[in-house]
Amino acid sequence: MDFIEIIHKRYLELAYLLASSDGDLDKQEEEEAKVYKPKEISSTKNNELIKQTKEELNRNELSYTNSIRELNELCRIDEKIFLLNLMFNIITVDGSVTNEEIGLLENIASALGVEKKLFEDLKEKNLIKADIKSFSHLIVSENLSDTDKIKLLKKEFIKWNNRLNSLPAGIERDNAQAIINDISEQIIELSS
Secondary structure: OOHHHHHHHHHHHHHHHHHOOOOOOOHHHHHHHHHOOOOOOOHHHHHHHHHHHHHHHHOOOOOHHHHHHHHHHHOOHHHHHHHHHHHHHHHHOOOOOOHHHHHHHHHHHHHOOOOHHHHHHHHHHHHHHOOOOOOHHHHOOOOOOHHHHHHHHHHHHHHHHHHHOOOOOOHHHHHHHHHHHHHHHHHHHHHO
């Protein structure tokens, strides 16, 4: 395999592990994982890599550690960020994102050497573009008291409300408004 094929294969491994992180390979997430194909790789070769990756997944032969180690050896930070954005597309494609998926992506980002602040920026940019049914559950940990959850949600409400006016009309602004509405509903629910 050449350099580009190796990087793409490692991306596919992480993408398939992510798409199956809840125990089942989600079809929408699998299809999203297949969307990206570097122009240097033929469709035939890409299909071979996908088939090989899926077979390895079914045999439990894929490893986050091995894929990440090789990506760290071969990729610059901008390439790692590009791959993380692709992985965000995978977890948001079905409109439902779990804390576990975000946590898994955060662990992948950390292992790839991406700073936490940069990851948080990527997370916000990707979630605002996605059609997420609920956002507030991604902000607060279930381990927090209701009072602490409310404090954190109010802080997020202010941040998103301030950001709303700077967004152009369209899906991002609509999603930001939906996030604000969801946070407001959660604050009201926790306050009663």
